[in-house]
Amino acid sequence: MRFWLPLEDISDAIRGRVGGKAAAMATLARDDIRIPRTYCIPIEAYRAFTQQNSLAEKIHLELHRKDLADMRWEEMWDASHRIRGLFQKTRFPPDLANSLTEGIESAFGEEPVAVRSSGLGEDAARASFAGVHDSYLDIRGAESILMHVRLVWASLWSDAALLYRSELGLELHTGAMAVLVQEFIPGNVSGVVFSQNPMDPGSGVIEAVSGLNRGLVDGTEAPDRWFWDRSGGLPVPAHPPSTGRSLLTPSQLIAVKALAEQVEAIFGRPQDTEWTYRKRTLFTLQSRPITTLEQTPDRKDKAWQLSLRRSFENLEGLAARIEKEIIPKIILEAEVLHGQSLSGLADSELNREIRRRRSIHRKWKDVYWDVLIPFAHGVRLFGRMYNDVLHPEDPYEFVELLRPDSMESLKRNQLLHRMTELLPDRTMDSGKREPTNWEALSPEFLKLWEEYHRLYANLPGADDQDPDYRARLLDFLIRLKNSPQRRERRPGAGRRGGETRFLEAFPGSERKNARRLLDLARFSYRLRDDDNIYLGRIESELQRALSIAGRRLSKRWDGISLPLPIDDVLHALEDPGYRPRENRTRSAAKTQIRAKPRQIKGQPAGQGLSSGKARVIHNQQDLFAFRNSEVLVCDAIEPNMTFVVPLAAAIVERRGGMLIHGAIIAREYGIPCVTGIPDLLKLVKTGDPLTVDGYLGIVVFNRN
Amino acid sequence: MKPSPERLIRRLLQSQKLAVLGTHEKGLPYANLVAFVAAEDLEHILLATARYTRKYTNLKANPHVSLLIDNRENLDTDFHAGMAVTALGRAEELQGEERNRNLKIYQDHHPYLEEFVKSPSFSLFRVKVQTYYLVTEFQNVTSLKMGS
Numbered sequence: 001m002r003f004w005l006p007l008e009d010i011s012d013a014i015r016g017r018v019g020g021k022a023a024a025m026a027t028l029a030r031d032d033i034r035i036p037r038t039y040c041i042p043i044e045a046y047r048a049f050t051q052q053n054s055l056a057e058k059i060h061l062e063l064h065r066k067d068l069a070d071m072r073w074e075e076m077w078d079a080s081h082r083i084r085g086l087f088q089k090t091r092f093p094p095d096l097a098n099s100l101t102e103g104i105e106s107a108f109g110e111e112p113v114a115v116r117s118s119g120l121g122e123d124a125a126r127a128s129f130a131g132v133h134d135s136y137l138d139i140r141g142a143e144s145i146l147m148h149v150r151l152v153w154a155s156l157w158s159d160a161a162l163l164y165r166s167e168l169g170l171e172l173h174t175g176a177m178a179v180l181v182q183e184f185i186p187g188n189v190s191g192v193v194f195s196q197n198p199m200d201p202g203s204g205v206i207e208a209v210s211g212l213n214r215g216l217v218d219g220t221e222a223p224d225r226w227f228w229d230r231s232g233g234l235p236v237p238a239h240p241p242s243t244g245r246s247l248l249t250p251s252q253l254i255a256v257k258a259l260a261e262q263v264e265a266i267f268g269r270p271q272d273t274e275w276t277y278r279k280r281t282l283f284t285l286q287s288r289p290i291t292t293l294e295q296t297p298d299r300k301d302k303a304w305q306l307s308l309r310r311s312f313e314n315l316e317g318l319a320a321r322i323e324k325e326i327i328p329k330i331i332l333e334a335e336v337l338h339g340q341s342l343s344g345l346a347d348s349e350l351n352r353e354i355r356r357r358r359s360i361h362r363k364w365k366d367v368y369w370d371v372l373i374p375f376a377h378g379v380r381l382f383g384r385m386y387n388d389v390l391h392p393e394d395p396y397e398f399v400e401l402l403r404p405d406s407m408e409s410l411k412r413n414q415l416l417h418r419m420t421e422l423l424p425d426r427t428m429d430s431g432k433r434e435p436t437n438w439e440a441l442s443p444e445f446l447k448l449w450e451e452y453h454r455l456y457a458n459l460p461g462a463d464d465q466d467p468d469y470r471a472r473l474l475d476f477l478i479r480l481k482n483s484p485q486r487r488e489r490r491p492g493a494g495r496r497g498g499e500t501r502f503l504e505a506f507p508g509s510e511r512k513n514a515r516r517l518l519d520l521a522r523f524s525y526r527l528r529d530d531d532n533i534y535l536g537r538i539e540s541e542l543q544r545a546l547s548i549a550g551r552r553l554s555k556r557w558d559g560i561s562l563p564l565p566i567d568d569v570l571h572a573l574e575d576p577g578y579r580p581r582e583n584r585t586r587s588a589a590k591t592q593i594r595a596k597p598r599q600i601k602g603q604p605a606g607q608g609l610s611s612g613k614a615r616v617i618h619n620q621q622d623l624f625a626f627r628n629s630e631v632l633v634c635d636a637i638e639p640n641m642t643f644v645v646p647l648a649a650a651i652v653e654r655r656g657g658m659l660i661h662g663a664i665i666a667r668e669y670g671i672p673c674v675t676g677i678p679d680l681l682k683l684v685k686t687g688d689p690l691t692v693d694g695y696l697g698i699v700v701f702n703r704n
Numbered sequence: 705m706k707p708s709p710e711r712l713i714r715r716l717l718q719s720q721k722l723a724v725l726g727t728h729e730k731g732l733p734y735a736n737l738v739a740f741v742a743a744e745d746l747e748h749i750l751l752a753t754a755r756y757t758r759k760y761t762n763l764k765a766n767p768h769v770s771l772l773i774d775n776r777e778n779l780d781t782d783f784h785a786g787m788a789v790t791a792l793g794r795a796e797e798l799q800g801e802e803r804n805r806n807l808k809i810y811q812d813h814h815p816y817l818e819e820f821v822k823s824p825s826f827s828l829f830r831v832k833v834q835t836y837y838l839v840t841e842f843q844n845v846t847s848l849k850m851g852s
C-alpha cells in the first residue's frame with residue numbers, strides 16, 4: 001500500500017520517502033536489534049493531505065506574513081499555533097483515510113501505539129532534530145491515531161522546528177514529514193544512551209528515568225546518569241541515584257552499553273539511542289546520529305526561548321511562587337520606597353539613593369525575565385489544550401475564556417474615569433494652564449490623583465510636582481471627560497458557556513486537571529499585564545528620585561530639557577562642575593523614504609475594522625496629546641501606556657504577537673489591533689489617516 | 705473541428721486563477737490583479753476585495769469594469785499559442801443570501817483565500833459581463849456579446 005509501509009518494505013533506496021528515523025529503524029530491524037512493531041506513513045500521505053483544501057498554500061500564506069528572521073519568538077509561536085489549527089481542521093481525503101484506517105486496524109486493532117515523527121533531514125550529520133518534532137504515546141484506535149498523525153505533521157511547523165531549521169540554514173518553507181506508528185511499549189525504566197558523550201568524546205553516557213521517557217526527552221525530568229570509558233570499562237554512576245535505589249541493575253547497564261556499541265557499529269558513527277525496558281526485555285525505540293552543533297554557544301538565546309516551553313507542573317510551581325512570594329515582595333518594596341522622603345537629601349545622598357533604587361529596579365527586572373515572562377507560557381499551554389479538545393474555527397477562541405474579571409490596567413482606567421467625574425464641569429476648559437485649574441480641584445479629586453501617582457504613574461517624566469506635567473495630565477483628563485465616544489470595557493459575555501464547554505470535553509476523571517489548567521492560564525493571562533504594573537511601581541519610585549534630581553539640576557543649568565538620562569544625573573550629583581553635552585534629546589532621525597506605503601501586513605491581534613488618524617507615540621507627551629478616535633501607533637505598548645485606550649479607535653504596534661499588552665487591552669475594549677509591523681515607526685506619522693483591519697492584520701493608509 | 709469561441713473562453717477562464725481588473729478612478733484608468741471565478745454560462749464573474757482598497761472605492765463610484773484573463777507563460781511561444789480574453793461588464797456588490805451563496809462558490813475555487821474572504825472586512829462583487837473579446841493566434845479577435 002502506498003500510504004502504509006511495513007518496516008520490511010523500507011530500504012535505503014526510499015529513505016527520501018520515509019525519513020531518517022524510519023530508515024534507521026528498518027536498519028536496526030535488519031540487524032536483529034529488538035524494536036517495537038513499526039509501520040511508516042510516508043511523505044506521500046503528507047503531500048496528499050496538504051494538497052487537500054490547499055492546506056499547503058495556507059501554510060505559505062501564514063509563514064509569509066513577514067520574514068521569519070524578523071519574527072519574534074512569540075510571533076513564531078502564533079504562526080505555528082494557527083498552522084496547527086489548520087491541520088486539526090483539515091479533513092483527510094477519503095482514499096487516504098481509508099487506506100490508513102485499513103492499515104492501522106489490521107496492524108494494531110485497538111492496541112495502544114506511539115505516533116512519532118520521521119523527518120526528512122532528521123538523520124543528517126548536522127541536524128538530529130532531537131526533540132524538535134512531536135511524538136505521542138499510548139494512542140488507541142484509528143480515529144485517534146489519525147488525529148495524532150496530523151499533530152505530528154503539524155509539528156513540522158512548530159516554533160521549535162522553525163527556529164531549528166532557520167538556525168541551521170535549512171529550507172524553511174517547504175517540507176514534508178513521514179510518521180512512524182509503533183507498538184507502544186509501556187516500559188518500567190526508559191532512557192537514552194549516547195555511545196559517545198557530546199561533552200566528552202572519551203566517554204559514553206546512559207541516562208534513565210523511571211517509567212516512560214517523556215519527561216526525559218522534554219528536559220522536564222532529571223535522569224540518573226552513568227558514564228563509561230570508551231577505551232574500556234563498565235558504566236559508573238555520575239551521582240547517587242535520585243530515588244535512593246539504582247534504576248538499572250548492573251547487568252542491565254551492561255546491556256544498554258552493549259546496545260549503544262552495537263548500534264554505533266551498525267551505523268558507523270556515534271549514536272543517540274532511545275531505549276526502554278519492559279520488565280526484562282530491552283527495546284530500542286529510535287536511534288539517530290549525535291550532532292555537535294546542538295551544543296554550540298550561539299544557541300544560548302534560542303535555548304532561553306525554548307525554555308519558555310514549560311510543563312504544567314513546572315508552571316503551577318511558578319504560579320505559587322509568583323502569587324505568594326514575588327508579587328507581595330514587589331508591592332512591599334514599592335511601598336517602602338514610596339514612604340521615604342527624598343527632598344531633604346543632600347546631593348550625595350540623593351546620588352546614593354538613585355543608585356540604590358536603580359539596583360532594586362534591576363533586581364526585579366531580572367525576576368521579570370526569569371520568572372514572570374516564562375510564566376506567560378501558561379496561556380499557550382492552555383490554548384493548545386483547548387484547541388486539541390474543541391477544534392475551534394478561530395485558533396484564538398480560547399483567549400475569551402481567559403479574560404480576567406479585572407486587571408490592574410483596567411482598575412487604573414476606572415480610577416482615571418472616576419477622576420474625570422470629579423472634575424468641575426465649566427471651569428475646566430481644555431488648554432488652560434495652572435494655577436487656576438489646579439485650585440479648582442476638590443479634595444476627593446486630589447486624593448485620587450495621589451492614588452493614581454502612587455500606583456500607576458511610572459512613565460518617564462511623570463513628576464506630579466512639575467507644573468507642565470500636571471497640566472498635560474489634567475488636559476488629558478478633560479479630553480477623556482469630554483469624549484462622547486469614549487469606549488467602555490467589553491463585557492465578558494459568553495464566558496461561562498465557553499468554560500462549561502471546555503470542561504465537559506474531558507472525561508470526569510480528567511476534568512479536575514482541566515480546571516487546574518484553566519485556573520493557571522487565567523492567572524498567567526492576567527499576570528501578563530499586571531506584572532508590568534507592579535514592576536512599574538518600583539520604576540516610578542526610581543523616577544521620583546530622578547525627578548527631584550532633575551529639578552535641582554535644571555536650576556543649575558538653564559534650558560536643559562528634562563528628563564535627563566540617568567547617567568548624566570548621577571554624574572552631575574557627584575560633580576558640581578559637570579555639564580551634559582547639549583542636544584541629548586532623541587533626534588527623530590527618520591530615513592527618507594521615497595516609496596510610500598499604501599497597505600501593510602502585520603498580524604491580526606484583536607478583531608474589528610476601524611479608521612482614524614494616527615497618533616505615533618514616542619514619549620509621554622505624545623500619550624497625553626492623544627485625541628478621541630485616533631489610532632494608537634507605537635513601538636511596544638506597555639501597560640503603563642494603555643490609559644489612552646478608551647479614546648482609541650485601534651491599536652497598531654511594531655512588536656508582534658497575539659498575547660502582547662496591546663492585544664490584551666484591545667480585546668478588553670473591543671477595538672481592532674494589528675501587531676508585528678517591522679518598520680512601523682518609520683512608515684507612519686502622526687496625523688496619517690489609517691484604516692486598521694484587525695481581522696486580517698492589515699493597516700491601510702487612506703487618501704486624505 | 706475547431707472549438708467554438710465560447711468554449712475557448714470557458715476553457716481559459718476555468719484554467720486561470722487571476723485576472724487583471726480595470727476600474728475607473730476619477731476618470732483615469734486603474735488596474736489590479738484579482739482572484740476570480742467565472743460562471744459556467746459565462747454570464748457572471750465573481751471577485752472579492754477588502755472594503756478599504758482602492759479598487760473597492762473605484763467599483764463603488766463607477767461599476768463599469770474590464771477584466772483581462774490570459775494564459776501567457778512569459779515565453780516566445782506566447783505570441784502564437786497564447787490566448788487572452790477581455791471581458792467588459794458591470795460590477796455589483798453582493799449582499800445577504802446572494803453573497804453567502806456566491807461566497808461558497810468563490811471559496812471552493814480559492815480555498816487558500818478562506819481566511820480572507822470569510823473576514824467581515826471583505827466584500828464580494830459579481831460582474832455581469834456584457835461583452836467578451838477573445839484574442840487567439842496573436843491577431844485573431846472575436847467578440848462575444850452576452851444577452852442582456
